[in-house]
Amino acid sequence: MKAVQILGDVSSPNIFTNYSMETPEVKDSEILIRVHAAGITGDEIIWPEPYASATRIPGHEISGIVSALGPNYDGPLSIDQEVLAFLHTDRGQAQADYVVCLPDEVAVKPTSISHAQAAALPIPLLTAWEAITDHAMVKPGMRVFITGASGAVGIMAVQLARKLAGAFVIALASPRNHEMLKGLGANEVLDYNVSGWEKSVVGVDVVFDTVGGEVLAKTWECVKDDGVIVTVGDPAPDWAFGRGQAPEAVQCPNVRYFHFIVSPNAKRMEDGSEMVAAESLTTLAVKRFPFNEAKAAWGYAQKRNRVEKVVIDFIEEN
Numbered sequence: 001m002k003a004v005q006i007l008g009d010v011s012s013p014n015i016f017t018n019y020s021m022e023t024p025e026v027k028d029s030e031i032l033i034r035v036h037a038a039g040i041t042g043d044e045i046i047w048p049e050p051y052a053s054a055t056r057i058p059g060h061e062i063s064g065i066v067s068a069l070g071p072n073y074d075g076p077l078s079i080d081q082e083v084l085a086f087l088h089t090d091r092g093q094a095q096a097d098y099v100v101c102l103p104d105e106v107a108v109k110p111t112s113i114s115h116a117q118a119a120a121l122p123i124p125l126l127t128a129w130e131a132i133t134d135h136a137m138v139k140p141g142m143r144v145f146i147t148g149a150s151g152a153v154g155i156m157a158v159q160l161a162r163k164l165a166g167a168f169v170i171a172l173a174s175p176r177n178h179e180m181l182k183g184l185g186a187n188e189v190l191d192y193n194v195s196g197w198e199k200s201v202v203g204v205d206v207v208f209d210t211v212g213g214e215v216l217a218k219t220w221e222c223v224k225d226d227g228v229i230v231t232v233g234d235p236a237p238d239w240a241f242g243r244g245q246a247p248e249a250v251q252c253p254n255v256r257y258f259h260f261i262v263s264p265n266a267k268r269m270e271d272g273s274e275m276v277a278a279e280s281l282t283t284l285a286v287k288r289f290p291f292n293e294a295k296a297a298w299g300y301a302q303k304r305n306r307v308e309k310v311v312i313d314f315i316e317e318n
């Protein structure tokens with residue numbers, strides 16, 4: 001089968017297209033998916049998993065059809081069914097013709113969208129959903145400030161915070177994305193290019209940061225005394241993974257703050273798919289690259305000022 005590989009190391013990665021990799025086989029209750037399209041999160045290039053795997057295949061999100069089911073599979077999926085999947089961050093290896101998934105990683109694909117659109121959905125949808133409901137526990141009427149709001153995770157977070165949780169949403173993004181974000185439910189929009197933006201957001205209940213670094217540091221000025229900051233921006237802050245305290249916590253001892261790694265959740269993907277089918281959740285714009293242009297796809301995915309999430313086509317769709 002063909003697959004993308006990341007050769008080299010994290011300081012000098014090299015995206016490679018391999019046309020002669022071994023097709024995996026299913027066992028137990030696994031599901032083999034024939035991949036039609038696979039999504040790319042640009043910062044995945046610094047995620048450690050592909051460098052540690054024998055195959056060197058990157059990627060965690062796909063859309064395709066069920067090709068085989070393990071002998072002990074007893075779930076609802078059947079051969080040839082159209083599905084989307086998010087593979088656990090430790091497993092990954094999804095940018096290939098065939099991918100082995102676990103039952104909690106797979107959900108039925110909405111029929112109203114293409115495989116390319118579906119492949120762009122799992123990581124942004126699950127990350128935003130987990131942040132808003134599990135970590136920030138957003139309730140109706142809360143004020144939620146979302147950084148990187150025009151990014152893949154941000155666009156999903158704006159919609160879920162407003163439509164699922166009933167929050168008042170403030171979105172940080174460049175001005176060219178402001179109308180789009182208002183159309184998706186943002187109550188207020190702010191321009192990150194305006195210096196001092198952090199002083200114009202006061203006392204929010206929740207910050208969901210998808211940028212990290214200096215932007216994350218500034219959000220401590222925006223959150224209320226007993227508010228919550230949740231971040232997924234890469235690279236992860238120094239205090240992530242139990243490595244210590246955020247320096248800002250000294251001044252803001254009652255602010256709770258979390259970094260997390262997104263988990264698979266088939267039920268949430270089903271619920272998200274139903275929202276897409278009901279047109280209450282808007283999918284991301286995608287920029288598609290054929291498999292043989294995987295290197296260019298990865299390069300484009302790492303650029304800023306994109307409007308689209310990047311997807312690699314393993315089977316060309318119309």
Ligand SMILES: NC(=O)c1ccc[n+]([C@@H]2O[C@H](COP(=O)([O-])OP(=O)(O)OC[C@H]3O[C@@H](n4cnc5c(N)ncnc54)[C@H](OP(=O)(O)O)[C@@H]3O)[C@@H](O)[C@H]2O)c1
Binds near residue numbers: 151233306
């Ligand atoms: N921990 C996890 O489980 C997890 C899961 C998913 C994603 N992530 C991470 O979360 C981040 C967001 O992912 P994504 O897929 O949404 O990425 P994305 O689509 O590339 O979006 C990134 C967003 O951040 C904005 N941005 C970047 N640098 C900025 C800066 N210096 N100031 C203000 N805004 C800035 C971009 O705005 P412009 O386009 O205007 O530059 C864009 O809106 C990535 O680092 C990704 O690796 C982590």
